[in-house]
Amino acid sequence: MPTIHWFRRDLRLADNPALALAAKSATADGDVLGVFVLDPALLGPSGAPRLAVLFRTLRALDDQLGGRLVVRHGKPAVVLPKLAKEIAAESVHCAADFGPYGHRRDDEVAEALPVPLVHSGSAYAVDPGEVRKGNGTPFQVYSPFYRSWHDHGWSTPHRAPRVDWHGAESDPIPDDPRLPDGLDLPAVGEAAAKKAWKTFKDKGLRDYAGSRDRPDLDATSRMSVHLKWGTIHPRTLLADLGPADEVYRKELAWREFYADVLFHRPDSARAYYSADLKGLHYADGAELSARLSAWQHGQTGYPIVDAGMRQLLAEGWMHNRLRMIVASFLVKDLHVEWTHGARHFLAHLVDGDLASNNHGWQWVAGTGTDAAPYFRIFNPILQGKKFDPDGDYVRRWVPELNHLPSRVIHEPWSDPNGAPAGYPEPIVDHFAERDAALADYQRVKRSR
Numbered sequence: 001m002p003t004i005h006w007f008r009r010d011l012r013l014a015d016n017p018a019l020a021l022a023a024k025s026a027t028a029d030g031d032v033l034g035v036f037v038l039d040p041a042l043l044g045p046s047g048a049p050r051l052a053v054l055f056r057t058l059r060a061l062d063d064q065l066g067g068r069l070v071v072r073h074g075k076p077a078v079v080l081p082k083l084a085k086e087i088a089a090e091s092v093h094c095a096a097d098f099g100p101y102g103h104r105r106d107d108e109v110a111e112a113l114p115v116p117l118v119h120s121g122s123a124y125a126v127d128p129g130e131v132r133k134g135n136g137t138p139f140q141v142y143s144p145f146y147r148s149w150h151d152h153g154w155s156t157p158h159r160a161p162r163v164d165w166h167g168a169e170s171d172p173i174p175d176d177p178r179l180p181d182g183l184d185l186p187a188v189g190e191a192a193a194k195k196a197w198k199t200f201k202d203k204g205l206r207d208y209a210g211s212r213d214r215p216d217l218d219a220t221s222r223m224s225v226h227l228k229w230g231t232i233h234p235r236t237l238l239a240d241l242g243p244a245d246e247v248y249r250k251e252l253a254w255r256e257f258y259a260d261v262l263f264h265r266p267d268s269a270r271a272y273y274s275a276d277l278k279g280l281h282y283a284d285g286a287e288l289s290a291r292l293s294a295w296q297h298g299q300t301g302y303p304i305v306d307a308g309m310r311q312l313l314a315e316g317w318m319h320n321r322l323r324m325i326v327a328s329f330l331v332k333d334l335h336v337e338w339t340h341g342a343r344h345f346l347a348h349l350v351d352g353d354l355a356s357n358n359h360g361w362q363w364v365a366g367t368g369t370d371a372a373p374y375f376r377i378f379n380p381i382l383q384g385k386k387f388d389p390d391g392d393y394v395r396r397w398v399p400e401l402n403h404l405p406s407r408v409i410h411e412p413w414s415d416p417n418g419a420p421a422g423y424p425e426p427i428v429d430h431f432a433e434r435d436a437a438l439a440d441y442q443r444v445k446r447s448r
């Protein structure tokens, strides 16, 4: 009898324990039906760039399955029982999902299925919830989490199983949604993920520790989009790392840490992880709309902030240093609550991930686990000078400033020839807003 492998965030064949078990469990001349469910609850909040990446990845997977990937629209708790009956499946296999929605959905599916729903593996090297403090409680601070996670270890990657794919009627994989003009999306799918990793491993990994903070050098791996959709598993990356690659391993561990945090505190996806800063004053009404719009469109008058925001719109991706700078600017200079920024990121990022994104935002806002102290406020001019010393990153994304020498590119208002035409004046005075943010912080602290 056939089994079903339900693809979710594991759109690959290699090192896929759930798929391997589905193949092993198919009895006699049984084979495996691979299905992806286009669930409106997940498609709704995804922006066009992430949807396009998903649909392209599904097309690549369908090619790997010889055109036998089954795609169905609808609620998984309705689609999967129907499909299981249709092909008289013996069991349904999938990787575990530890996110709040995924967890609930899987319970509903298990309840509705006439056959077992079997979970194996997850999108992480170590499953969320697995690593705990000596007293059994979850880690709230990254560094000790990292040590325990590293000591716990993970298995080596498994080969792709031999599978006979069982076809069934399929909805077409949707065409790409309408994308913003000029949007430059990465190549996706399992082969593209492997190629991207090989290129980075051969050419970028050695210099990663020294260059990863420099957006002008484009020296990071850009594996986030592949990890998001599981076209490669973190085990495969970790297996290639040696003792000298500790910095890269630690970055992968941040992703695992935030998934662990979300597992223990599912409410922290939307609500403040720590309620200490709940009473801060934030912009609202027309002021909120105007500030948010200037930030979203890269029109704040602070070149490094605008470059980051424009990269997000142009590529559906932003360098990590920039994610921190623009998030700090939104929350502490423009006094806009982090939830607005997190939503904008999730609408545009091709790697948009609830755990990494919303906890990354909370870290910057000072409301998260292990958060940056609230009083550490990024100075957008100094950040620009330090991490984009020649201004090349700004010139790439803010062409109005192309002609400026490096000396003034991060503070164009100080150019002796006058502020450049067509580029906005700074939307706020960083130093005044920094003082205002600190004063508000002191007020909230005193009131506790």
Ligand SMILES: Cc1cc2nc3c(=O)[nH]c(=O)nc-3n(C[C@H](O)[C@H](O)[C@H](O)COP(=O)(O)OP(=O)(O)OC[C@H]3O[C@@H](n4cnc5c(N)ncnc54)[C@H](O)[C@@H]3O)c2cc1C
Residues within 6 Å of the ligand: 212, 220, 221, 222, 223, 224, 225, 227, 228, 251, 252, 253, 254, 255, 256, 258, 318, 319, 320, 321, 323, 324, 327, 345, 349, 351, 352, 353, 354, 356, 357, 358, 360, 361, 364
């Ligand atoms: C405000 C904010 C929002 C973010 N939103 C997301 C998001 O939606 N999705 C996402 O994958 N990452 C997010 N990050 C983390 C990080 O910015 C990206 O993972 C990284 O920029 C992706 O580029 P890369 O693959 O070249 O990273 P590399 O530097 O090459 O790192 C390798 C991998 O390590 C992981 N990683 C690195 N830094 C972090 C981090 N701080 N937190 C979690 N994982 C990390 C990612 O999986 C990444 O692909 C966010 C960070 C901040 C500050």
